[in-house]
Amino acid sequence: MLSLGRIRVVARKELLQLRRDRMTIGMMVMLPLMQLLLFGYAIDTDVRHMPTLVYDADHSPPSRDLVRRLEATGFYDVIGEARGYDDIARAFRSGEARVALVVPASFGRDLGRHRPTQVQLVVDGSDAQVVASATESAASVVSAWSTELRVTDWKQGGPEPIEVATSTWYNPDLRTAVYIVPGLVGVILTMTMVMFTAMGIARERERGTLEQLIVSPVRSVELILGKIVPYITIGYVQMTIILVVGTLVFAVPFAGSWLLLYGLASLFIAANLALGLFFSTLARTQQQAMQMSFFFLLPNMLLSGFMVPFEGMPRPAQLLGEAIPLTHFLRIIRSIVLKGATWDDLRSEVVWLAVICAVLVTVSVLRFRKRLD
Numbered sequence: 001m002l003s004l005g006r007i008r009v010v011a012r013k014e015l016l017q018l019r020r021d022r023m024t025i026g027m028m029v030m031l032p033l034m035q036l037l038l039f040g041y042a043i044d045t046d047v048r049h050m051p052t053l054v055y056d057a058d059h060s061p062p063s064r065d066l067v068r069r070l071e072a073t074g075f076y077d078v079i080g081e082a083r084g085y086d087d088i089a090r091a092f093r094s095g096e097a098r099v100a101l102v103v104p105a106s107f108g109r110d111l112g113r114h115r116p117t118q119v120q121l122v123v124d125g126s127d128a129q130v131v132a133s134a135t136e137s138a139a140s141v142v143s144a145w146s147t148e149l150r151v152t153d154w155k156q157g158g159p160e161p162i163e164v165a166t167s168t169w170y171n172p173d174l175r176t177a178v179y180i181v182p183g184l185v186g187v188i189l190t191m192t193m194v195m196f197t198a199m200g201i202a203r204e205r206e207r208g209t210l211e212q213l214i215v216s217p218v219r220s221v222e223l224i225l226g227k228i229v230p231y232i233t234i235g236y237v238q239m240t241i242i243l244v245v246g247t248l249v250f251a252v253p254f255a256g257s258w259l260l261l262y263g264l265a266s267l268f269i270a271a272n273l274a275l276g277l278f279f280s281t282l283a284r285t286q287q288q289a290m291q292m293s294f295f296f297l298l299p300n301m302l303l304s305g306f307m308v309p310f311e312g313m314p315r316p317a318q319l320l321g322e323a324i325p326l327t328h329f330l331r332i333i334r335s336i337v338l339k340g341a342t343w344d345d346l347r348s349e350v351v352w353l354a355v356i357c358a359v360l361v362t363v364s365v366l367r368f369r370k371r372l373d
Contacts, residue, residue, distance in 0.1 A: 047133040047312040048075050053091055053100040055082040060108025066119065066162075069145060070101065075137040088122055092169060093345040095331050098124045098311065099134045111149075116159040125171035126179055126338045129309050135166045170255075170338045178253070181246035182337045183306045186329045188242065189235050189265075190272050190300055191293075196231055197276025198289035206285060228273045235269040236262065243337075256336035260343060264332055267353045271325040274360035281367040300326050325360075328353040 052070070056063050070076045079097060082088050091097035102120035110117035119142070123134045142164050149161040171178045239262075246252040275296070283289035301307055303321035310318060310327070321327045328349045335341035335349075343350075 047130050047309045049077045050075060050099050050130060050134060050311050051079045051097045052076040053080060053082045053088055053097045054078055055084065055088065055100060055102045057105040058103050058107040058109075062108045062111050063103045066103065066107075066142075066145070067101065069141050070138065073137050073141060075133060076101075085122075089169075090345070092124045093335055093339045093341040095335060095349070098127070098130050101138075111161065114161075116161055116163070118163045118165055120165045120167055122167045122169060125168040125174060126334050127309050128171075128174050128176065128179060130311070131168055131174060135164075138164050138166075175250075177246070177250035178338065179334075181242065181250055181252045182333045183330055184246075185239050185242050185333055186268065186304075186326045187301060187306055188238055189269060190326055191297060192238060193231055193235055193269060193272035194276040194279065194296065195290065195293040196234070197228060197273050198279035198283060198293055199286045200227060200231075201277065201280030202283045202286045202289040228270075228277070231273055232266075232269055235272075236265070239265060252337070254337050255340035257342075261333060261336045264336075264346070264350060264353070265329070267350070267357045268325055268329040268332075271353065271357040271360050274357065274364040275325075277364040278360065278367055281364070300324055303327070305330055322352065323356065325353060325356050328356070 054067055056067070067078060071078055076099060082091070082100060088097070088100040088102075091100070100122040102122060104117070104119070107117050107119065121135065121138045123131045125131055142162050143160075146161045168174065243252075243254070247254055276293070279289055279292045279296075283292060299320075303313070303317060304310075304324050304326040305321070306326065310321060313321065331349050332341075332346050332353070335346060339345075
């Protein structure tokens with residue numbers, strides 16, 4: 001026979017133990033609240049404010065009118081003018097622009113003579129959602145303008161006065177694997193580096209072996225380096241496996257330098273290891289370390305631009321995402337793998353990642369003490 005009294009006693013004991021674990025209670029409250037805020041506020045699949053270059057070979061009133069119409073939609077933020085396709089490629093590699101509008105030299109003249117004309121929309125194809133938003137919005141704007149022209153003084157039933165020709169660079173077939181596989185390198189490295197490091201120190205504390213390290217002649221810095229060096233090797237092995245399998249199985253192109261990618265990946269790996277070390281100074285058990293790692297993983301994926309385009313998030317969420325190492329590593333690895341970016345193209349992202357890494361390493365080392373408490 002089941003005893004309700006004994007069940008009540010065990011349940012009360014469990015609640016008392018849970019009440020003493022403030023970290024678990026905090027995560028139970030913060031996790032659903034964070035998910036609600038992220039999915040309801042920060043995540044928007046309608047990509048707006050895409051940084052846009054204009055290559056205007058016409059410089060006529062109609063061409064300027066087209067640029068104003070595109071800006072008025074809120075989907076395009078014109079950041080400057082290009083002098084040719086080389087400028088567009090350079091801006092795409094560095095991440096300064098995601099879209100480029102190319103207006104031919106005969107645009108205004110053709111419209112003035114009632115001849116059909118065409119503009120080109122060049123889109124960075126490393127993100128399929130950016131391609132969809134850019135092409136659909138531009139097609140809508142041009143279609144509305146063509147309708148206005150037909151109503152005024154164009155012949156009915158003829159060809160469209162203005163058409164948009166879309167050119168998708170780096171991923172013309174819009175294959176999902178081309179976009180996802182490089183991003184998975186950053187996500188998997190984050191999961192393993194943060195979790196393994198955090199749980200490794202907590203495991204030492206639970207088993208009592210941390211006491212032996214503390215009374216040994218090993219210095220704090222030597223202890224930290226000895227703990228993280230194996231995980232650096234593991235990180236590079238994981239990275240190599242993903243890229244090689246992605247290239248061979250999913251035909252993901254690799255346009256850049258392997259040496260540059262592996263060199264810059266060291267900053268990202270170090271940042272995640274430092275973060276895991278910081279979590280280990282807060283957690284007393286492996287369970288707490290795992291909880292904190294998962295608690296960090298969700299906003300890390302959502303705010304970094306891995307699941308949704310970074311431009312689709314509101315400004316406060318973007319500012320928060322800039323403080324996440326994965327945000328900058330995703331831009332670095334996608335630019336190197338898909339666009340063949342060089343050091344000059346990635347300089348700003350490297351500076352961001354280096355500063356974040358330095359802050360995390362400093363805070364983690366200061367928090368970590370060669371003592372039990």
